[in-house]
Amino acid sequence: MAEIRVAGSDVGRSVGDLELSRAWLVDPASGREGPGDLIVEGGVVRSVVWLEGADAEEIDSGGVVVSPGFVDLHAHFREPGFEDAETLGSGSAAAAHGGFTTVCLMPNTSPAIDEASVLARVRDAATRTGSPIEVLVYGAVSVGRDGETLAALGELADEGAIGFSDDGAPVRSPAILRNALVYAGMLGRVVVDHPEDRTLTEGAEANEGLVASILGLRGWPTAGETAAVARDLAVLRDALADEPNARLHLTHLSTSDALELVRRAKAAGLPVTCDVTPHHLGLTDEWIAGARRWAWEAVDGHGRARSPWADGALVAAPYDPSLRVNPPLRSAEDAAAVMAALVDGTVDAIATDHAPHTRVDKEVEFGLAANGISGIETALGVVLAAVDTGRLSLARAVAALTTGPATALGGWGWSGTRGLVEGAPADLVVFDRGSTWRVEADGLLSRGKNSPLLGRELGGRVLLTVAAGRIAYEDAG
Template sequence: MLLKNLRPVSKEHNGKDTIDIRIQDGKISEIGKSLKAEKGEDAHDFEGAYVSPGWMDMHIHLREPGYEHKETIKTGCAAAAFGGFTAVACMPNTQPATHTRDVVEYIIKKGNETPVDVHPIGCVTKDRAGKSIAEMGDMKDGGAVAFSDDGDPVYDSQVMRVALEYSSMLGMPIINHEEDLALSRPGHMNEGRVSTRLGLDGTPSIAEETMIARDILLAEYTGGHIHVAHISTKGAVDLVREGKKKGINVTTEVCAHHFDLTDEEIEKQKFNTNFKMHPPLRTQEDVDAMIEGLVDGTIDVICTDHAPHAIEEKEVEFIYAPNGIIGLETAWSISNMRLFKTKKLDLQQLVEKLCYSPRKILNLEVPALEEGAQANLTFFNTDEEWTFDPKNVRSKSKNSPYLNKKLTGRAVGIFNRGELVINELR
């Protein structure tokens, strides 16, 4: 296969050159200019689109096993490919919970049927109940890449201490859903002026920040690696920034919607439940802090927290709707519009957040854009205007705040596991 007229973006390339890439047996066999297709070789002209090592979303929910009415591994990976991701790490709030090696291996086996690498995250505690540590070592041997009880925090400090000690011996991170439940429940949105005006119970920013402060201190004490999931408040970014300055092993991620949307959307959109997620949409000050954290390196990763829900689950009163939105298909467009087009980050910096950093945190091999490497590639543009029409949703669910919105920049395809996927708009 010959892929023509691509502008490479990687640690070594800034997207200003144009190259052709020849692939043989799933490997990059040649990189050059004006390469000619050989006999029997498929040629694909990308007309100046960018190419980078394949992106990874390290925080998604594939729902399988147990909640296949929301998403399956197959449909979730189709959404990932449409969003430009060649790899995902999936959270363990499945049924049964991903707390044993057999469930880890089941997810990997199902993922092997897709062009997207699927890396399961195992539970910290059995059944995600927060009481006793799950079989970490066995899950690692089965292919788990990290541990989390996401959907709920590891609430007991002693349990978290033990978890960090065990995971540090395994060289793996604990990814915690940072929420002080006593402060946060039964919040349905961010606690602030908008929630007061709307008469809704709110979740204050301090509920996130107190748990992050605890986990950073525990990581310092144990020497473990704490990864802060879906960070959303200015105070939280400040805490992680200070932790990093002290040399504590703390990393973090931000969802695309948290550096784009604010809690005012809930009022503007008349309680549209596709704007309900957890952590909730925060204030403009928090959005600005997310962008600042990405720019100065405090925030390591851009993710989605892709959380599919069936239509009937979301089409209820706002206070009864489950938290979560899908995000795999729109993450690049939001990142492009809010970070690249505004000149906050350049393409190399964005690829760092989307490709290199998530794999480094999870101790995975980072794909290379060089001859002899396995071809693991994402193709994308920055100028194409398109509409996220429901018919373009590859996820099994359609709970997105960006439905029918005009977006700029699109992932046009991926190549991984010997398979080329071209993302055609429907």
């Protein structure tokens, strides 16, 4: 059993001296994992010692794990404009609770981050929170995120934008998307698209499938995502002719067909990356009907989705609005495709799409509820449940939370390393796979309590999160 000793702790303070002995270290940067000791002195990693032979006995990956701090490519901290749902302070605290030391915030605030001055304001406010979490910000692709007029990409980049996105909505005009890819490519930045063909999804409430049919919810077809991904890839190909540095990242892919398109595009050498969310990996649309089993428990021996009605798997009330999310929770087959794409590397990153909402916006009729799940604190627990199936390795999962997102961003905005590196300021998360925690509204540090996992036990309790050599989160228990 690993021991953790922290001297001089408090959120925001230097972690000081820290000794993590006989833990399971995972270092995606070097591709190595195994038993080891990690010593931090004065907030700096002094030594990483990999244990072997007798020293390594009885240490396995099922106990305390030390990994580089996680990077979230996709989060909403709602500031400015929606501070009753989240602030940079509460969001940073929630991120640290989830093991994240770097977050990339989407620009769908009010006002939208489509001008350098708004971006500067967000970065200043993030600094003032006192959290050591690194807050990175995307600029909008288009003015007011209307999809029609290109935003001030160059000025936003000068102010530190790590990339551009109209998230919450797709870049509506394909012509604007092409120009944005070209111009952002010139600036060395990635364009992140939320792929959704809104002509196919207008008014949609739940994944088009058995659950939506029985519950009478307006179907959200998978083609709504696939058609948009196909469009984006076609546009990217043209953009590359204009600007060889153009790069596209597709966020929160949820369907088997869209993932297959990305798999082929990558094989063809297109500069495209993508992420998936923990909820599209672990949860399915049958949760809306009242099922509460993991996605991998909802398929039969042939990999086909089972009917929760036939299985007697409906254990909760249907229509829980915390399950309303864009893209919607999909079928168990799609969730299996998400898992497979993570395993084979089609998916570069796990991103939370942390979308906190107030009770006013969420405690309403399912079809009227705001889209989104508050997920940054539960991401690790859901991912570890997937690891527990044996299909996804711990190393691959950690890579998708650390080096994968760094690759997708193309290295912009990084002050830290993404590895357990001697001599670097400590940037790491310590979690215990042998210890569970119960997800409860009061226990979530996010202002958004809109989690469908409330009441559920998750594994991988985060014991300590250190960012830039400073304490970001420490488990009180």
